Amino acid sequence: MSIAVTSHSGPAAAPPPEPPTPPVNYLNVSHTIWSWLFTVDHKRIGILYLVSISIFFVAGGAAAGIVRLNLLQPDGAIVSEDAYNRAFTAHGVLMLFFFLIPAVPAVFGNFFIPMMIGTKDLAFPKLNIASWYVFMIGAVCAVWAVLAGGIDTGWTLYPPYSTRASQSNVIPGVMGAFISGFSSIMTGLNIMVTVHKMRAPGMTWGRLPLFVWALYATSLIQLLATPVVAISLVLIMVERVAGIGIFDPTIGGDPVLFQHLFWFYSHPAVYIMILPGMGVISEVLTCFSRKNIFGYHAIAWSSVGIAVVGFLLWAHHMFVAGISFYAALLFSLLSMLVAVPSAIKVFNWVATLYRGSITYQAPMLFSLGFVVLFIVGGLTGLFLATLGTDIHLHDTYFVVAHFHFVMVGGMVMGYFAALHFWWPKMTGRMYSDWWSRMAAAIIIFGFFITFIPQFVMGYHGMPRRYPNYPAEFQFLNVMSTAGASILGIGYLMPAVYLTLSLFFGKRATANPWSATGLEWQCPSPPVVHNFEHMPLVVVCGPYEYALGVDQLGRGLPEPPGSQDDPAHRDGVTGPAGPMHKETEVVG
C-alpha cells in the first residue's frame, strides 16, 4: 500500500513537481553551523537533541551487543569479567540517562508542544538551548568515563561498592548523570510553564492533546524528582572523594539510605520514560483508526495519577534489602495501585479501535507493538510488586526482562512511533512505507525472541549482571542473543531509510496522515514561527476523527489509504464551526 500524499496526488509513479524555490522554513532559513548552535528555535533544538540521542542510542546498543555476545557461552564468550561489568554499566547509563529519559520529552516535547498548543515557541527559548548544552556537557563526562576505561558499578551505583570498592571512573560517570539531570529539570520546567501560559485561545485543558497531558505529567516528575537523584549523586562523590561517611557503614554511613534516595528518583524516572510513550500512542492510535479516543479524561487523569502515585512506591526495589515488614506491606500495596491507571490506558486504547477504520502504516504498527509489549511488561510487573513472588524473582533476569518490556518494548516503541508519525512534519519528507513497516515487524519479532527467554531464566533463578552462568542456562541465552541480533538489525533499518528519505523521499503535505492536531496546521517542515497565520482559535476536542474536523473545526484532508472510498466524507467540508458536544455514547 503506498501513501497517498493528498487525495488528488494521482498515481504514485508521478511525483509532484518540485517547486522552483522551496518556501522558507525552520530548516533552510539559515545554514551556518552557528545558526544551529546558537538557535533558540524549539524545533532546531529538538533536532539537536534528536541527533545527539541517536548517537547515544547506537553507543548504548553497542554495549548491549557486547553483553549479549559474551553470554553466548557459560564462561563468557568474548570479554573478561571486568570488561563485561563495564559494558553493562555503559549500556545502562547511556540508555537511561542519555536516551530514554530525554528521548521523547526533549526531542518531540521540544518540537511539538508549542505547535500542538498553538504557540510560537516554548516559554523560555534560551533556557531551552541551555538545556541542550547542559545535556551535552553531562554526556561528554559520561562518554569520557566510558572511554577512559569505563565504570563497573552498574547504572544503580549502589554504595559502598561505588564509593569504596570500585576502581573505575565513578566520579566522571556520576558527574555526567548529575549534570544531565539539570537538563531534564530545565526541559520539564519549560514544558510546564508553556502548557500553563501559552495555549492558543480556546485550547482548554479538556482540549489538550493527550501527548501534551502525558508530557505535562512527565514534567511534573522531572521537576520534583530529579533534584533528589542529584543530591544522592553528589553524596556519592563526597563520600568517594572526601571519605565522609554517608553510605559506607565502616565510616558511619548507611548503604540502604542511598537506595531510598536513589529510587525516590529512579522509580518515578521510569514514568519519565514510559508516560511520554503512552502519550504518543494515544495520538497515533486515534489517527490511524480514525476514531475519537475512548475515555479522554480517564487517559489524561491516569497520566497524572501515575505521576503522583509513582512517587510513593520507590521502596519496592528494596523488598529483600531488609526493610521493615510493614514498610514492605505498604510499598507493595502502593505498587499494586499504580498498575491500575496503566491498565486503564491499555483498555482505553483497545476500545478506541472498536468500530474504527484502521490502516497500518509504520506509526500504527509501532503503536500496536507498544500495546502488545507493554501488556507483557505491565503484567510481569505485578509479580515483582507482589511480596511473595518478589523474594525469588528479585535481581534475576525476570526483572531484566520485565523492565526491558516496559522500557524498550514500551518506551522505545513509543519513540519510534513518534519518530515515524512526525517525521514528515519535521523534515517535510515521506519515508519508505514498505521498509518502515518491515522494520516495525522485525523489531517486534526480535524483541519477543530476545526477552521472553529471559523471563524463563529469571524464573529459574539466573541472577542479573552475570558474565558467567551455570551451563543449563545456555540454550536460553543463545536464543536471547539471536533475538538481540534481529532486534539490532531492526533498529538499524530506520537509520537507513529515514536518512535516505531526506534526499529521495516524496515531499510531505502539511497533513499527510490527515490528523486533527494543531501541529498539522502548519506547513511541513514548519516555518520559523510555526504557523503562517496566528492567532488560532481552537474550537474542538483533540480527536474529532468521527466528525472529520481538526481542532480548528476545519475539514480534514483525505486520510491515506482511503482514496478508493472518497464518498464517506460527504457532508463535512470546510469550517464546521463549534461542535464540541460532550455526548457520551456507550460503546
Added chain:
Amino acid sequence: MTTMNMLPLIPEMASDGARHFEALFWYITLTSSAVGIGVYIALLYFCVRYRRGQTTGSTPRILGSVRLELTWTLVPMFVFLTYYAWGAMVYNKAVHPPEDATEIFVIGKQWMWKAQYPNGQRVIIGGNPRNMSESERQSIGKLVLPMNRPVKLTFISEDVIHDFGVPAFRSKIDVIPGRYSQVWYQPTKLGEYHVYCDQYCGTWHSLMVGKIKVVEGKEFDEFLSGYAPLQGTQNAVDGSLAHEGRQLFLKLQCINCHSATPTGKAPVLEGLYGSRVPLKGGGAEIADDAYIIESIRRPRLKVVDGWEAIMPAYDETQVSAEELNAVVAYIRSLRKGTTPDRTERFPAPNGAPTERQQSPQPSGGK
C-alpha cells in the same frame, strides 16, 4: 555447538517456602495471562474486523462509557489486591523465622560466603578461589542443612552489598555491611542446590556462587558433633568438637604438663587414644573414652607406669560432662606432632574479627 541442557518446566522445589511461592506464582501467571490473552484477542479481532476496506470509512463518535471504565478500573484493582494479600501472607512466612530454628551465621565477602554453625564449625560455601587465602581455599565446602527442620541464617557483609539467593528454596536476602539480615528455610528435599550472589558486587560477582547440601536430620547432628566432615572441606575439624576440646585443653592449662616439650611431669598424649597403657603396680588398660574420662575425674586411681601421681582431679564443677566429651574428642584426634606448644596462647574465639585495632593500654606507671 555442543548439545545444551534444557531447563525443566518448573525449577526444583526444595523447601516449604518454594511450595508457597509456586502456588502464588502460578495463580498470578494464570490470572494475568487470562487477562492479557483476552486483551490480545480483542485487539486482534478489532484490528482485523475494523481494518479499512472492511469498513465504510466513517466511524462512530464514541467518547467513552463511564460504566465500562468503572468496570475495568475496579475489576483489575480487585484482582491486584488478591495478588497483594496472598503475596503478603507468603512474605510474612518468609521473613519471620520460627523460634526453634537452628541458627547459622553467614558472612558475605568479595567474593565468597563464609558460614559458621552454632558449635563454631566453619565452612566457606564457595566463591572465587583465585581471590582466597590458602586456608580459605582448603575450607571450601557446602552449606549443610537438615531436612524438615527450620534453619535461620543471619547475614552480614564484610565489604559491599551482596545477596544470598537460593532458587530451589525461592528465597533471597540482601547481605548488607553494617546491618544484620535474616532468612529462614525448612528444606524438604535431599540434594544439592545452587547459592548465587544476586546483588552486583564487583569483578567476580558471578563467581560468588556455592552449594547447599540438604541431609537427613541425623546426619546433620553427626556433622555438627564434628565427626563427619560432610560439607566436604579438607579442614573439617576446625570448629568441630575436637576443636572445642583443644580450646578447653589450652584453657584448663592441661598444656602446662601434657606439652610437646616434655617437662617430665606428664606424658605426651599424642597417639594415646586406643593404645595399651601400662599401669603403675602392674596391669594395663586400653586408653578408651572411659579410661580417659576416669583419668581426668580421678587421676590417681590408675596412674601410668613411670609417672608420679601429681595430676589434680577435675570434678563436675570444673569440667562438665559435655566438656569432657570435647576434651576426649581432642585427645582422640591428636596425631604425632600435633600437640600444641606450651607457649601457645588461648586462641581467639571463632568468628572474632581477624584484624583488631590495637587500643593503647592504660599504663599507670608512666
